[in-house]
Amino acid sequence: MAVTTLPSGPFGWLSITWRLLDYWITVYRRTWRGSVFTSFLTPLLYVVAMGVLLGGFIKTPAADLDGASSYLLFVAPGLLAAQTMQLVFGETTYPVLGLIKWHKVYASMVATPLTVSKVVIAQLGFIAFRIMSASVVFILVMTPFGVFSSVGGALGAFFVQLLLGMAFATPIFAYSAALQSEEGFTVIFRLLMIPMFLFSGAFFPLRNLSPVLEQIARITPLWQGVDLTRMLALGTWDTPSALVHLAYLVVLSVAGGWLAIRSLARRLAK
Amino acid sequence: MPYEYPSVTAAPQSPGVPAATDSMVHARGLRKTFGSFEAVRGIDVDVHRGEAFGFLGPNGAGKSSTMRMIAAVSPVTAGTLRVLGMDPQTDGPLIRARLGVCPQEDSLDPDLRVRENLLVYGRYFGLSRRAVRARADELLEFAQLTDKAKAKVDDLSGGMKRRLTIARALINDPEILLLDEPTTGLDPQARHSLWDKLFRLKEQGVTIVLTTHYMDEAEQLCDRLVVMDKGAIAAEGSPLELIREHSTREVAELRFGVGQHEALAARVADLADRVEVLPDRLMLYTEHGEETLAQVHGRGLRPLAVLVRRSTLEDVFLKLTGRSLVD
Amino acid sequence: MSIAGAALVDAAGRRMGVTRSTGVLLGRHLTVFSRNWTFFVTGFAEPVLYLLSIGVGVGKLIPSFDVGGHTIAYAAFVAPGMLAASAMNGAVMDATFNVFFRLKYQKLYDQILATPLTTGDVARSEITWALLRGGVYSAGFLVVMSLFGLIHSWWALLALPAALLIGFAFGAVGMALTTFMKSWQDFEYITLSTVPMFLFSATFFPASTFPTWLQWVIDVTPLYRGVVLCRELTTGQVTWGSGISLVYLIVLGCLGMVLVGKRLERLLLT
Numbered sequence: 001m002a003v004t005t006l007p008s009g010p011f012g013w014l015s016i017t018w019r020l021l022d023y024w025i026t027v028y029r030r031t032w033r034g035s036v037f038t039s040f041l042t043p044l045l046y047v048v049a050m051g052v053l054l055g056g057f058i059k060t061p062a063a064d065l066d067g068a069s070s071y072l073l074f075v076a077p078g079l080l081a082a083q084t085m086q087l088v089f090g091e092t093t094y095p096v097l098g099l100i101k102w103h104k105v106y107a108s109m110v111a112t113p114l115t116v117s118k119v120v121i122a123q124l125g126f127i128a129f130r131i132m133s134a135s136v137v138f139i140l141v142m143t144p145f146g147v148f149s150s151v152g153g154a155l156g157a158f159f160v161q162l163l164l165g166m167a168f169a170t171p172i173f174a175y176s177a178a179l180q181s182e183e184g185f186t187v188i189f190r191l192l193m194i195p196m197f198l199f200s201g202a203f204f205p206l207r208n209l210s211p212v213l214e215q216i217a218r219i220t221p222l223w224q225g226v227d228l229t230r231m232l233a234l235g236t237w238d239t240p241s242a243l244v245h246l247a248y249l250v251v252l253s254v255a256g257g258w259l260a261i262r263s264l265a266r267r268l269a270k
Numbered sequence: 271m272p273y274e275y276p277s278v279t280a281a282p283q284s285p286g287v288p289a290a291t292d293s294m295v296h297a298r299g300l301r302k303t304f305g306s307f308e309a310v311r312g313i314d315v316d317v318h319r320g321e322a323f324g325f326l327g328p329n330g331a332g333k334s335s336t337m338r339m340i341a342a343v344s345p346v347t348a349g350t351l352r353v354l355g356m357d358p359q360t361d362g363p364l365i366r367a368r369l370g371v372c373p374q375e376d377s378l379d380p381d382l383r384v385r386e387n388l389l390v391y392g393r394y395f396g397l398s399r400r401a402v403r404a405r406a407d408e409l410l411e412f413a414q415l416t417d418k419a420k421a422k423v424d425d426l427s428g429g430m431k432r433r434l435t436i437a438r439a440l441i442n443d444p445e446i447l448l449l450d451e452p453t454t455g456l457d458p459q460a461r462h463s464l465w466d467k468l469f470r471l472k473e474q475g476v477t478i479v480l481t482t483h484y485m486d487e488a489e490q491l492c493d494r495l496v497v498m499d500k501g502a503i504a505a506e507g508s509p510l511e512l513i514r515e516h517s518t519r520e521v522a523e524l525r526f527g528v529g530q531h532e533a534l535a536a537r538v539a540d541l542a543d544r545v546e547v548l549p550d551r552l553m554l555y556t557e558h559g560e561e562t563l564a565q566v567h568g569r570g571l572r573p574l575a576v577l578v579r580r581s582t583l584e585d586v587f588l589k590l591t592g593r594s595l596v597d
Numbered sequence: 598m599s600i601a602g603a604a605l606v607d608a609a610g611r612r613m614g615v616t617r618s619t620g621v622l623l624g625r626h627l628t629v630f631s632r633n634w635t636f637f638v639t640g641f642a643e644p645v646l647y648l649l650s651i652g653v654g655v656g657k658l659i660p661s662f663d664v665g666g667h668t669i670a671y672a673a674f675v676a677p678g679m680l681a682a683s684a685m686n687g688a689v690m691d692a693t694f695n696v697f698f699r700l701k702y703q704k705l706y707d708q709i710l711a712t713p714l715t716t717g718d719v720a721r722s723e724i725t726w727a728l729l730r731g732g733v734y735s736a737g738f739l740v741v742m743s744l745f746g747l748i749h750s751w752w753a754l755l756a757l758p759a760a761l762l763i764g765f766a767f768g769a770v771g772m773a774l775t776t777f778m779k780s781w782q783d784f785e786y787i788t789l790s791t792v793p794m795f796l797f798s799a800t801f802f803p804a805s806t807f808p809t810w811l812q813w814v815i816d817v818t819p820l821y822r823g824v825v826l827c828r829e830l831t832t833g834q835v836t837w838g839s840g841i842s843l844v845y846l847i848v849l850g851c852l853g854m855v856l857v858g859k860r861l862e863r864l865l866l867t
Contacts, residue, residue, distance in 0.1 A: 042788075198649070203650055380703060528803060
C-alpha cells in the first residue's frame with residue numbers, strides 16, 4: 001500500500017500546494033485551444049479597430065490624452081489592463097462555482113491531505129499563469145504598433161497585470177465561493193465589470209466624465225491598473241501616484257486572498 | 271379523506287382520434303439501430319389496457335430504446351409499432367397527448383418551482399390555465415408535495431423529485447404511464463412509497479409500462495413482464511410463471527471454505543436440477559430444498575452455512591442474462 | 598416524419614394551432630423571467646453604457662464626424678451601430694449559450710418533446726422569445742437615443758422592426774450552429790465570428806476607412822447590413838441599399854430556421 005507523507009519545514013506548504021499542479025496542467029491541456037483566439041486575436045482586433053481605425057478620427061493633443069501623442073498609444077495600455085480584468089472575471093466566477101457545486105472537485109481535493117488554503121493558492125497560481133500568458137501575447141501584439149516607449153516599460157506593464165489580476169481574482173473568488181446560484185454572476189458582470197471596462201479610463205480620459213463620475217472612476221481597481229500600465233507604456237512614470245496605485249492593489253490582493261480562503265473554507269464545511 | 275386519483279376510464283375522445291382499443295402497445299419485429307449498433311433486435315410485445323407491464327433487463331438490454339420508441343420520440347428502425355392503435359411515425363403528437371412519461375433521469379425544469387413545473391408542463395398539453403391549476407393541486411397532494419409547492423426543484427430530495435416527475439407525467443390524465451427505472455437511486459422508504467402510489471394508479475385503471483433492473487420491483491408491480499437481454503426478449507410471462515418456467519421452486523445455498531466450491535460442485539451435481547458455483551457459495555436449484563440439504567449431509571459434506579429459500583425473479587434473471595457485469 | 602410533424606393536438610385530442618403551441622412555450626420562459634427581472638433590467642443597461650462610453654466619452658475626442666458628406670455628432674453615428682450590435686449580441690446569446698444549456702444540460706427540449714409539442718414548436722418559441730426580449734431592449738434603446746437627441750428622422754420608428762430582423766437573422770443562424778456544438782469550447786467559434794463583426798461592421802467608424810477589397814468583404818456580413826440599415830433609418834438617409842439589407846436579413850433568418858428544424862429533429866428524436 002502506498003504511504004503518503006506530509007512534508008514539513010518552511011517550504012512544506014509549497015510542496016503540498018505543488019501537488020495540485022497536475023490537476024491544473026490537465027485542465028489547461030484540455031482547454032488551451034479555446035483560449036488561443038481570445039488571448040491573441042481579440043487584443044489584436046481591438047487594438048486595430050479602436051486604436052488604429054477609430055484613432056484615425058481622433059486628433060486630440062497629448063495634453064488631453066494623459067500624455068499620449070495618439071489615441072492608439074492612449075487606448076492600447078487601457079485595453080491591456082481591461083483584458084486582465086475580464087480574464088480574471090472569467091476565471092474566478094463560473095469555474096469556481098462549478099468546482100464547488102456542479103463538479104464537486106474542491107470537496108474531493110480537500111478529502112486528501114490538501115487544505116483549503118492550498119487549494120485556493122494553487123488556483124490563484126493557475127490564474128496568474130493565465131494572466132501572464134495572455135499579457136505576454138498582448139504585449140507582443142502591441143509592440144509593432146510602437147505602444148511601448150521602452151523595454152523596461154513593457155516589462156513593468158507585464159508585472160502590473162499580474163498584480164492587477166490578483167487584486168481582482170482574490171475578492172471575486174471569495175464572492176463566488178459564497179454564492180448559491182450562478183445568477184449572482186450576472187450582477188457582478190453587469191454592475192461591476194462592464195461599467196469598469198467602459199468608464200475606468202481605458203477608452204477615454206477620466207476628465208471627460210462628469211466630476212462625480214470621475215471621482216468614482218478614480219477609486220475603481222481597474223483605474224489603478226490602467227493608469228499604471230499607461231504610465232509605464234508611455235514613459236510618463238509619476239512615482240507618488242504610482243505608489244498609491246500599487247499600495248491599493250497590494251492591499252486588495254492580500255485582503256481578498258484572506259477572504260477567499262475563509263469563504264471557501266466556510267462553503268466546504270457545510 | 272384519502273385522495274383519489276381521478277378516474278381515467280373515460281378515455282378522451284374526439285373525431286379523428288382512433289377509438290380506444292384494448293391493445294395499448296402492440297409491437298411486432300420491432301427494431302432499433304444506432305449506426306451499426308443494434309439496440310433492439312426485433313421484439314414482439316403486447317400490453318393490454320389496465321395492466322402493469324415490465325421490461326426487465328440489465329443495462330444496455332434495449333429497454334430504454336424500446337420505451338423511447340413507445341413514447342413516440344424515437345423513430346422505429348424496422349417492424350410494426352402501434353401505441354393506442356396509432357403509428358408513432360405518423361401520429362406522434364396524438365399519441366403523446368395521451369401518454370405520461372417519466373424518464374430515467376428526472377428531467378424536471380430547474381428554472382421553475384415545484385408547482386410551476388406542473389402548471390407549465392400541463393400547458394404543453396394545451397390544457398387551459400384553469401384546468402391545469404386545479405389538476406396541479408390535486409397532483410401535489412397525490413405526490414405529498416403540497417407544502418413544497420413553492421420550493422425550488424434543486425432543493426427537493428431524490429424521492430421528492432421522482433414523485434414530482436410522476437405527478438407531472440399524470441398532468442394530462444394519461445391512458446398509459448411510461449416509467450423508465452422509476453426507483454433507481456431511491457432509498458428504501460422512498461421506493462416503497464412510490465410503489466404504493468403506482469399501485470393505486472393501477473387500481474384506478476391506468477396502464478403502466480415500466481423498465482427496471484430490480485427484481486423486487488418487478489415482482490411487486492408487474493402483472494406481466496418480459497426479460498430483455500442484448501436487445502432481444504429472453505422470456506415472457508407473469509413473475510410466477512417465469513419463476514416456474516426458468517427456475518426451480520427452491521434454492522439451497524451452501525457455503526464452504528474459500529476455494530473449495532469448485533471441487534465440491536461435482537460431488538453434489540446430481541442432487542439438484544442445476545448447480546451454480548460462485549466464489550463464496552454453491553447454489554443448488556431444486557424443488558425441495560430441505561430434502562436436497564439432507565442428501566448433501568448424507569454424503570458427509572458439512573457446509574459452514576446453509577440457506578434454503580424460495581426461487582425469486584432474481585434467479586430467473588441471472589440465469590437468463592448471466593452474471594457478468596454489463597456497463 | 599411526423600414524430601416531429603404537423604399534427605398538433607392537446608390532451609383532449611383537439612388540434613393546437615402553431616400560435617398556441619408556441620405560446621405555451623413562451624409562457625414557460627415568461628414564468629422563469631418574471632423572477633429574474635434584475636437580469637432583464639441590467640441587460641437593457643449594457644448597450645446604453647456602451648453608448649455613453651464610446652459615443653459620449655470617446656465622442657468628446659472627436660469634434661466632428663464626416664460620413665458620406667454629412668457631418669454628424671459621433672454619438673449619433675455610433676448609436677445605431679450599438680442598436681444593431683446589441684440586437685445581434687442579445688439574439689446570439691439567447692440562441693446559442695442559452696439554447697445549448699437547455700439542449701445539453703437542462704434537457705428541457707426532451708421534456709417538451711414528451712408532450713404533443715414538436716421540434717418546430719421548440720425552434721419557433723426560442724426564436725420568438727429571443728425577439729421579444731430583444732424587441733423590448735431595442736425599443737428602450739431607441740427611447741434613450743431620442744432623449745440624447747441622436748434621432749434625426751421619423752424613419753427611426755422603423756429601426757425597431759429592423760433591430761428585430763437583425764435579431765431574427767442572428768438568432769436563427771446562431772441556433773442552427775448551436776445544434777452542431779459538442780462542448781462549451783466550440784463557442785469559441787461564435788466569438789470568433791461575432792467579435793470581428795462587432796468591431797469592424799461600421800459600428801465605430803465608417804467602412805470607408807478600409808481598402809476597397811476589404812469593404813467588399815464587410816459589405817456582405819450580416820451585421821454590417823444591419824448596422825447600415827439602422828443608421829439609414831435613424832439618420833433618415835434611406836436608400837435602395839436599405840431594401841437590399843432588408844431582403845438579405847430576411848433570407849438569412851429563414852435559412853437558419855429551416856436548418857434549425859431539421860437539426861433539432863436529428864438531435865432529439867433518435
